[in-house]
Amino acid sequence: MDITNLSAAKLLDLLNKKQISSVDIASAYLNRIESLDDKIKAFIHLDPEDVLKKAEKLKDSDSKLKGLPIAIKDNFCVKGQLTTCASNILAGFKPPYSATVIEKLENDGALIMGKVNMDEFAFGSSCETSCYGPTHNPWNLDCAPGGSSGGSAASVAARLAPWALGSDTGGSIRQPASLCGIVGLKPTYGLVSRYGLIAFASSLDQIGPFTQDITDSALLMNIISGHDPKDSTSVNTKTLDYLAGLNADIKGLKIGIPKEYFIEGIDSDVRDKVEQAIEIFKKAGAIVEPISLPHTEYAVATYYIVAPSEASSNLARFDGVQYGLRVKDGEKVNDSALIDMYMKTRGKGFGAEAKRRILLGTYALSSGYYDAYYLKALKVRTKITDDFNQAFKKYDCIITPTSPTKAFKLNEKTNDPLAMYLSDIFTISANLSGIPAISIPCGFTQDNLPVGLQILGKAFDEQMLFKVGHAYQQLTDWHTRVPEGCK
Amino acid sequence: MKYETVIGLEVHVQLDTNSKAFCGCSTEFGAPANTHTCPVCLGMPGSLPVLNEKFLKHSIRVALAIDCTVANFIKFDRKHYFYPDLPKDYQISQYDKPLASNGYLDINLDGQTKRIRILRAHMEEDAGKLIHTPTASLVDYNRTGTPLLEIVTEPDLSSADETYAYLTQLKSILEYLEVSDCDMEKGSLRCDANVSIRPVGQKELGTKTELKNMNSFKGVRDALNYEIKRQEKQLDSGNPIIQETRLWDEAKQKTFSMRTKEEAHDYRYFPDPDLVPFTVDSLTIENIRKDLPELPQAKKVRLTAEYALSNYDAAVISADKHLGLYFEQAAKQYNNPKHICNWLMGDIMNYLNTNNIPAIKLKDLLPAKKLTAMLELIDQDIISGKIAKKIFPEIIATGKEASAIIKEQNLSQISDTSELESIIRQVIAENDTVVEEFKSGKDKALMFLVGQVMRKTRGKANPQMVNAIIKEQISSS
Structure with a gap:
């Protein structure tokens, strides 16, 4: 039995039956990481000895997860463990506290394996802006895994971890999940506490699971969702069992297909696979109809005002005073020793994309520009949300491609920020409007790269996404495929 | 040339909550450096603020007491500037929608009452404290995140004395509300003043300077008097006033330029996405209003009516909440309020001032019962007023009754x-x-x-x- 080829739910089943132990699982994954991660480079902070020690401790635990391991994106604070957001400016930073979701996981007996790679501060769609260098797509090592949660997606796709956590600000869970052929959910804004997630854009960030299938996604949501008094934006709704109702029939369900998401420039392979998937839903008895979300074309522009504005504010604190990098030696750039330290620390600590976004955001929030940019963007954001509200009056969910393209080559877009930004063109709207959206694998291109299908639902209706996704996974086996080099 | 002065004040009041504005850390003053901190007030990556409910309630209490309109839509903004005492490099504050607006406060000066309009009052968090040593600059984050209410007047004050009266009146109200200890030396009340002068009769305002770093009401008055004279000299000699921030140097009794307008920050205010805007319903506000105590102005009026005190006496006694309470406590036990008032206004105030004792301590030092017992001895010709003056410090020092001291020292009046x-x-x-x-x-x-x-x-x-x-x-x- 190859432990690493099993889903989290199956591993849990074996743990519950005491057929395997947390140590067996940890060792199996560590061995696999040892043999494969030199090529994939998903993990950036991993201490195998520590993992084994934790596995030993959890061996006879009667907790819910019994030492089942999980990979964590490097922007989650884990007490006493390196947490760098893949940025030089947080070099050596070990937070004095853990994120709420980390506490929830640990309380339920999860084993925090280590930290996986990401675009610096989640700024990117390819995992290439990481100060540790890129992660490689397990389906084709010359390709990017997508981003920003590229390490999370690659680690699950290559079966280096049974599941992983990531964060999604404009598509950072769904796009890499799509490009790596796994399941990635961005829950409704406010459903999962952001406390301890190092903020990129506070009004858009949401934590979510990377899993092999829908069942695992529902299982992980049962653990990480719920109100947190430490996060004012966390919503106090009743807790749901996301595993319940997975098998419900989708017959008669109304699915909308927005025409704005099948535009020119989308890969023909991607379009074909998504259209084939839609046919499967029709066959299963769903009512599929074309719809329009008229403000879709403004989503990217709106996002690139709102997100950098909030980022420029959130990243102000990385100033060399309390933690992380401090540069005070070298050539003086300012007469004031303090400003000199600020400038050199931030100059050296942030990468090019981080600087670009800080500049964009600083400009947009500047006195005299605020109304024209940020305020305007907020108004358009409302329009985009209204589009969805209208659509969900008639439809149970909306289906689109997750990303307009399959996985692209490493370095292909690094010199063209705009082309990179367009990689999130189909995922951004869900963040702007706060609604949940999931990406599930729906086939492969001719050159054997995965294609992802996005299902969007009403706020707090994750159950709908799971039901629809699970129905699809009962009729297809795309989600069971493992990259050739990782078998 | 003859000039007139225009002053507007920004007063920062630390509100007396147990925990900080957006986290659970203690607000206690004087603890060892960096012991009252947590990831939230240290601005650690990933930490998030949660509003302290008491902070909001205290703020609304103040807003209502100075007759402001309380906004029912509450929102917070981020104010950005880089400084080591500000761990997030932005301050959570309120920008375009302050908690309170359009209020006023009446001040009394030389027998005249003048209405000072309040432009706005908004909630924000305090910064930390820098400590400079010869080799390094250190930061104490204990104060970081302490709740502040910033109260801004219209430019209605026209002298340093009016400003002093305004501050005294505001402090008095805050003490009545029990929302702040108003101790300027501890920094729980801080004041910046915007001041300009213009030739008498001129309509448009002169160029203003902003004065900072005053750490007592007297400091504010001295700084303003200095600055007004400086501006007059400047104009008289044909030089312009430069719009700038000036620091008051208490030791040198002078103001110094700190930064000019050109160096002013662009704070890049925007709504804090970590704090969801919310509404306060009018019932909550009305309940807070109902719960307001009698305020100094009302108490003054009542003291003149109920106890036949002079306007002046009533104003002095009601200005300090604890003096007022003490007076009424004594008046309950003894039916010559004028006699109590004379003692309070005379020897007792004198004693408190000389020994720098706050009025709140009076009830412990000299319980009202002991004072009235002594006053009764005077009325009964057992001691003279002169003897009473002599023994009253002894009553305080020893805690003994007046009658006991008289007996011990054989001080009864000779009426034989x-x-x-x-x-x-x-x-x-x-x-x-x-x-x-x-x-x-x-x-x-x-x-x-x-x-x-x-x-x-x-x-x-x-x-x-x-x-x-x-x-x-x-x-x-």
């Missing part, structure tokens, strides 16, 4: 006619010339003779009786 008559006879015999002077109509001579009797009786003689007996003995001699 025969005893007094024999002493007075002696005095008259020893002071022939003075007696003649009195006879020739010099009133002062009588005072001298009374004084001699007092000396012989160590002040214990009943002064009214002494007066009468001297007159009687001289006229019958």
Whole structure:
């Protein structure tokens, strides 16, 4: 039995039956990481000895997860463990506290394996802006895994971890999940506490699971969702069992297909696979109809005002005073020793994309520009949300491609920020409007790269996404495929 | 040229909550550096603020007490600037939608009442404290995140004295509300002043300077007086006023330029996405209003009506919440309020001021019951007012009743006619010339003779009786 080829739910089943132990699982994954991660480079902070020690401790635990391991994106604070957001400016930073979701996981007996790679501060769609260098797509090592949660997606796709956590600000869970052929959910804004997630854009960030299938996604949501008094934006709704109702029939369900998401420039392979998937839903008895979300074309522009504005504010604190990098030696750039330290620390600590976004955001929030940019963007954001509200009056969910393209080559877009930004063109709207959206694998291109299908639902209706996704996974086996080099 | 002064004030009040504005850390003053901190007030990556409900309630209390309109839509903004005492490099504040607006406060100066309009009051968090050593600059984050209410006036103040009166009145209200200890030395009340002058009669305002770094009300008054003179000299000699921030140097009694307008920050305000805007319903606001205590102005009016105190006395006694409480406590037990008032306004205030004791301590030092017991001894001619003045510090120091001290030191007043008559006879015999002077109509001579009797009786003689007996003995001699 190859432990690493099993889903989290199956591993849990074996743990519950005491057929395997947390140590067996940890060792199996560590061995696999040892043999494969030199090529994939998903993990950036991993201490195998520590993992084994934790596995030993959890061996006879009667907790819910019994030492089942999980990979964590490097922007989650884990007490006493390196947490760098893949940025030089947080070099050596070990937070004095853990994120709420980390506490929830640990309380339920999860084993925090280590930290996986990401675009610096989640700024990117390819995992290439990481100060540790890129992660490689397990389906084709010359390709990017997508981003920003590229390490999370690659680690699950290559079966280096049974599941992983990531964060999604404009598509950072769904796009890499799509490009790596796994399941990635961005829950409704406010459903999962952001406390301890190092903020990129506070009004858009949401934590979510990377899993092999829908069942695992529902299982992980049962653990990480719920109100947190430490996060004012966390919503106090009743807790749901996301595993319940997975098998419900989708017959008669109304699915909308927005025409704005099948535009020119989308890969023909991607379009074909998504259209084939839609046919499967029709066959299963769903009512599929074309719809329009008229403000879709403004989503990217709106996002690139709102997100950098909030980022420029959130990243102000990385100033060399309390933690992380401090540069005070070298050539003086300012007469004031303090400003000199600020400038050199931030100059050296942030990468090019981080600087670009800080500049964009600083400009947009500047006195005299605020109304024209940020305020305007907020108004358009409302329009985009209204589009969805209208659509969900008639439809149970909306289906689109997750990303307009399959996985692209490493370095292909690094010199063209705009082309990179367009990689999130189909995922951004869900963040702007706060609604949940999931990406599930729906086939492969001719050159054997995965294609992802996005299902969007009403706020707090994750159950709908799971039901629809699970129905699809009962009729297809795309989600069971493992990259050739990782078998 | 003759100028007139225009002053607007920004007062930062630390609100007296147990925990900080957006986290659970203690707000206690004077703890060892960086012991009252947590990931939230340290601005650690990933941490998030959660509003302290008491902070909001205290703020609304103040807003209502200064007759502001309370916004029912509450939102917070981020104000950005880089400084080591600001761990997030932005301050959570309120920008375009302050908690409160359009209020006023009436001040009394030289018997005149003047209304000072309040432009706005908004909630924000305090910064930390920098400590500079010869080799390094250190930061103490204990104060970081302490709740502040910034109260901004319209430019309605026209002198340093009015400003002083405004601050005193505001402090008095805040103390009545029990929302702040208002201690400027501890920094729980801080004040920045915008000041400009213009030739009398000119409509448009002159260029203003902003004064900072005053750490007492007196400091504010001195700084303003200095700055007004500086601006006058500047204009008189044909030089312009530069719009700038100036720091008050208490030791040198001067203001110094800190930064000019060109160096001013662009704070890049925007709504804090970590704090969801919310509404406060009018019922909550009305409940807070109902819960407001009697405020100094109302108390003053009541004291004049109920106890027949003069306007001046009532104003002084009601200005300090604890003095007012003490007065009414004493008046309950003793039915000559004017007598209590005289003592409070005289010896007691004097004692408190000389020894730098806040009025709140008075009830412990000299319980009202002890004061009224002493006043009764005066009324009953058991001691004179003079003896009372002498023993009242002893009552405070020893905690003993006046009657006990009198007994121990044999201080009861001599009201025995025969005893007094024999002493007075002696005095008259020893002071022939003075007696003649009195006879020739010099009133002062009588005072001298009374004084001699007092000396012989160590002040214990009943002064009214002494007066009468001297007159009687001289006229019958």
